[in-house]
Amino acid sequence: MDFLYVFLYNDFHLMAKPLGTTNREEKGSHEAQFIEAFDAHSDALFRHAFYRLSDRERAVELVHDAFVRVWTYVRNGASVESYKALLYKTLSRLIIDEYRKRKHVSLDEILEDATGEYQPPSLHTGSLEEYEHALDSKQVLTILPRIHPLYHEAVSMRYIDEMGPKEIANILQVTENVVSLRIYRGLKAIREIIEKEELQVEDNRNTNKS
Amino acid sequence: MMTPLTKIQDVTKELKLSDFERGELRNRLLSYIEYHPVTATSRTYSIFSSFLRALIHHPYAVAGPIAMTILTVSLGTVSYIAEYSNPGDTLYAIKVGVNEPVLSKFATSPYEKVEFETKLLERRIAEAKLLADSGKLTKEKEKVIAEGIEKHTKEISKNIDTVRESNESDANMMQISLTSTLSAGDSVVASITEESSEAGTAIKETVKNVQGEQATKQGKDTSETLKKTIAQIETELTRATELKGSISTSLSNEAQDELTQSILVLGDRAKTLAASSTTYESEALEDAACASSSPEISTSTPQSVDVFFCKTARDAKTLLVDVKKLIISMTNKQLGSEAPLDMGTSTVAKTPETPAATSTETNKK
Numbered sequence: 001m002d003f004l005y006v007f008l009y010n011d012f013h014l015m016a017k018p019l020g021t022t023n024r025e026e027k028g029s030h031e032a033q034f035i036e037a038f039d040a041h042s043d044a045l046f047r048h049a050f051y052r053l054s055d056r057e058r059a060v061e062l063v064h065d066a067f068v069r070v071w072t073y074v075r076n077g078a079s080v081e082s083y084k085a086l087l088y089k090t091l092s093r094l095i096i097d098e099y100r101k102r103k104h105v106s107l108d109e110i111l112e113d114a115t116g117e118y119q120p121p122s123l124h125t126g127s128l129e130e131y132e133h134a135l136d137s138k139q140v141l142t143i144l145p146r147i148h149p150l151y152h153e154a155v156s157m158r159y160i161d162e163m164g165p166k167e168i169a170n171i172l173q174v175t176e177n178v179v180s181l182r183i184y185r186g187l188k189a190i191r192e193i194i195e196k197e198e199l200q201v202e203d204n205r206n207t208n209k210s
Numbered sequence: 211m212m213t214p215l216t217k218i219q220d221v222t223k224e225l226k227l228s229d230f231e232r233g234e235l236r237n238r239l240l241s242y243i244e245y246h247p248v249t250a251t252s253r254t255y256s257i258f259s260s261f262l263r264a265l266i267h268h269p270y271a272v273a274g275p276i277a278m279t280i281l282t283v284s285l286g287t288v289s290y291i292a293e294y295s296n297p298g299d300t301l302y303a304i305k306v307g308v309n310e311p312v313l314s315k316f317a318t319s320p321y322e323k324v325e326f327e328t329k330l331l332e333r334r335i336a337e338a339k340l341l342a343d344s345g346k347l348t349k350e351k352e353k354v355i356a357e358g359i360e361k362h363t364k365e366i367s368k369n370i371d372t373v374r375e376s377n378e379s380d381a382n383m384m385q386i387s388l389t390s391t392l393s394a395g396d397s398v399v400a401s402i403t404e405e406s407s408e409a410g411t412a413i414k415e416t417v418k419n420v421q422g423e424q425a426t427k428q429g430k431d432t433s434e435t436l437k438k439t440i441a442q443i444e445t446e447l448t449r450a451t452e453l454k455g456s457i458s459t460s461l462s463n464e465a466q467d468e469l470t471q472s473i474l475v476l477g478d479r480a481k482t483l484a485a486s487s488t489t490y491e492s493e494a495l496e497d498a499a500c501a502s503s504s505p506e507i508s509t510s511t512p513q514s515v516d517v518f519f520c521k522t523a524r525d526a527k528t529l530l531v532d533v534k535k536l537i538i539s540m541t542n543k544q545l546g547s548e549a550p551l552d553m554g555t556s557t558v559a560k561t562p563e564t565p566a567a568t569s570t571e572t573n574k575k
Contacts (some may be wrong), residue, residue, distance in 0.1 A: 030248050038239060043226040050225060060231055061481070067239055072448040075248050100467065101474050137218040159218045187215075 030074055037083035038067060044161060045091055051156055052095050054145050062098065066091040088161075088171045092153060099149055131187040135194070143190050151186030158183050245441040296337050296545065297351040306358065320369040324384050327369070328391055331362040332534070335395040336541040338413050342402040343542075347409045356416040363392070363420040367427070382429035383438035386527055389428065392421045394534035431523040439526045443480045446533045447473065453540040460543060472536060479529050486522050 042063060049059035069090050070083070080086055140159075144152050157168045158179075165179045172179065213220055227235065288304065295301040310330060317326040338355045341347040366388050374381035396417050402410035429435070450473055458466055 031243055034243065035236075035240070038236060042232060042235065046227050046231075047222060047225050051222070060227070060235065064235055064238060065477075067235075068242060068444065069448060069451070071239070071243060071246065072445070072452075075246055077248075097470055097474060100470060132215040135215045137213040137215055137221040140215060140218065141221065159215055160222050162219065 033080075033083070034067075034071055034074060037070075037087065041084055041087055042067075045087055048088070048156055048161055049091060049095060051141065051144060051160055052149075052152060053098060058098065062091060062094045065094055069094075085167070085171050088157070089173075092171065095153075096149070128184055128187065131184075131191060135187065135190060139194060140190055143193050146193060147186055147189040151182050151189060154179055154182035155186040155190075242441065242444070245438060246445060296341060296346075297354045298341075298346065298348070320372040321380075321384075323369045324366050324373075324388075327362045327365045328387065331359060331366065331391055331395070332538050332541055333545075334358040334362065335398050336538050336545055338410065339398050339402060339538070339542045340545050342409050347402070349412070352410065352412040356412045359395070359413065359416050360420060363388070363424070367424065370427075378429065379432060379434040379438060382432070382435045383442060385424070385427055385429060386435070386439050387442055387530065389421070389424055390527060390530040390534050392417060392424060393531045394538055396421060397531075397535060398538055431520060433519070436519075436523050436526060439523075439530065440480065440484050443483070443526065443530050443533060446530065446537060447477055447480060450476075450533060450537050450540065453537060453544065457540055457543045469540075476529065476533055476536070479525075483522060483526050483529065 045063045045066065046059055049062050050056060053059050053062070066087055070080075070086055073086070074080060137159075140155075144155065147155075153172070154168060157163045157171070158165070163171075165176045165183075168179045169176045288301070295305050314323070314326055317323045334355050338347065338352070341351055341355075366384075370381050370384045370388065373384060396414075399410055399414045399417050403414050454466075454469055454473065461469065
């Protein structure tokens, strides 16, 4: 009789509850899977948060908050296909809230979809590869916080978290095209900042000589 | 030497949580899981996928599932619409007479019953506010809501007494939570009676009465109860965040930003309290007699750890009331109110005092 469900609205959410009791074994495995996810992903999540916030303490706190939120989700009965994707999704939202708290950036600006009419080159064309090999990682890490949050997020996930465009698209709930575009624009923005700074240094040197 | 972007891992891999950070995080999460266990197995299915499942397992009974699905969709639609009804509406009888009693059957343990009845209590208060804001709070509707408040409070109290038989500190925490809900409710009802001297008097009287009854049941403030109260605050904050998600489409961008900010400020207060609460691990505090009013804390003279503990315990209760007020306000919005959200007046971050010096009274044993 496991097909017999009662459909109810609880707290304005449709639920289907089986006419049975809770499963103790299933409860135990939730905790085990959750802790396993912590052991597997906590470092990577912390790294992601740190490179986006440049604040170690806040990064640790947000990782904690992300895990707490995901546990509440699990506790309320949701099944989790991929802890990694859910954790990154939750952490990204917390980081957006953190930006808003710090910089009072409007919701529209942060969530602005970076799609446009421009179609980005694929990840295998010369221009993106050129950026990948021409940019120095250490320089990129210092400049990353200065680019648009959406590009920062995509570049971090691609290169620091080593995720593919498909995985990033699933986490950010956008298309792969949008992910590719954000990565490309992010690297372009970084390159432009570097070139501007190099020009500035050159100008200062020339001014000192004269 | 340059490290191209494709080799960025060579630069970033060294950055990880320290052993201390990882250990502490893990312990905090394990503690959180312990206080917030998985309650019941419930899965959210679309009606279509449930029907498919029935067909796959019982293909011979095609007519049955089809009829069941049609019935389910019809009842589900009525049930859905009834959730948004208020006293006086035609479907309100289904909401309180069908939806809520059926749902209450799935709350099997006293813990789940308390959680469920608390949500209903918050709903009754939110319904009162909604009706008052739209000028529809008649004497008859007031009576219905007042009866609901009394009924849910009694149910919660009954289940807390059941829990008290096996776990005193859990029962104390639940009593604190109930008192906080009633305090938040009192504040909401006070705003109704401020606007109109006639509207809401019956509800106000009922809330005062049940508050008075519950005040006599409050247990001692212990460090264990404090930890559980802080855990409860975190649960309520998570609930508030989820509620925010469900009402965000009906809010302007500015209101959404303000709501996010309010939740963040409450979250910061919770974190500060959590950090302070680790100071009070001493068993000597089991007998701390915390007065109902907050004494002035002077930083120039040493204060006993008990005084700071009591203040932290009171701050935790105040914070819980503030979070509950926000939840009731958002529930009100969820029910369809067009009035602006009440973000609460005490959402300014308050930093609890920390003990300035050790006390000679730390060990009463």
